[in-house]
Amino acid sequence: MEKTIVVYFSHSGMNYAKGKIVRLEKGNTKAAAEKIAKMIGAPLAELKEAEEYPDGYRECVGRSRKELQENARPALKGTADVSGYENIILGYPNWCGTMPMPVWTFLESADFSGKKIYPFCTNEGSGTGRSVQDLQKLCPHAQIGEALSVCGSDVESSDALLKSWLQRNGF
Numbered sequence: 001m002e003k004t005i006v007v008y009f010s011h012s013g014m015n016y017a018k019g020k021i022v023r024l025e026k027g028n029t030k031a032a033a034e035k036i037a038k039m040i041g042a043p044l045a046e047l048k049e050a051e052e053y054p055d056g057y058r059e060c061v062g063r064s065r066k067e068l069q070e071n072a073r074p075a076l077k078g079t080a081d082v083s084g085y086e087n088i089i090l091g092y093p094n095w096c097g098t099m100p101m102p103v104w105t106f107l108e109s110a111d112f113s114g115k116k117i118y119p120f121c122t123n124e125g126s127g128t129g130r131s132v133q134d135l136q137k138l139c140p141h142a143q144i145g146e147a148l149s150v151c152g153s154d155v156e157s158s159d160a161l162l163k164s165w166l167q168r169n170g171f
């Protein structure tokens, strides 16, 4: 399939994995996004918040919860130009049941009409949560493809899962 870009948001630093707080030098979603981009030979773009999230897990959860409650749209200092692409493979972690709010900022910043978005969501047990419904609401004129849930702490061994999802969806 042509004209595909992989866009992701990911947070390195302290995180929750299999009941423990651990330090991630590289975020789980970033690791999965890099694998996907390599598998299909697609370009990769990172969404980055302008005001960095705290390193500490609890602090980060606190801020993300507040942003969700306030329906905030945090500014981005890194984004993606999707204008030339038909398909967007969109990766994000599950934060408090849905996409981190910087992803909402991104989804409202571009025109996704007629494009197809394939979401993949890394998480520690909540699956994709409400993220796919939220995505469809934010991009009513995009087609949303099959969403994939990936266990964040198992990303390193997720090649087969990622490959079969990509193949099922024609990539």
Ligand SMILES: Cc1cc2nc3c(=O)[nH]c(=O)nc-3n(C[C@H](O)[C@H](O)[C@H](O)COP(=O)(O)O)c2cc1C
Residues within 6 Å of the ligand: 009, 010, 011, 012, 015, 016, 017, 024, 026, 027, 028, 029, 030, 057, 060, 061, 062, 064, 092, 093, 094, 095, 096, 097, 098, 122, 123, 124, 125, 126, 127, 151, 152, 153
């Ligand atoms: C702020 C925050 C909120 C989170 N909320 C959830 C959640 O509601 N459900 C869940 O299963 N995992 C949750 N997690 C765990 C992440 O979804 C999981 O570790 C993910 O793989 C992190 O991806 P990243 O390293 O690319 O940021 C949360 C993690 C953080 C930092």
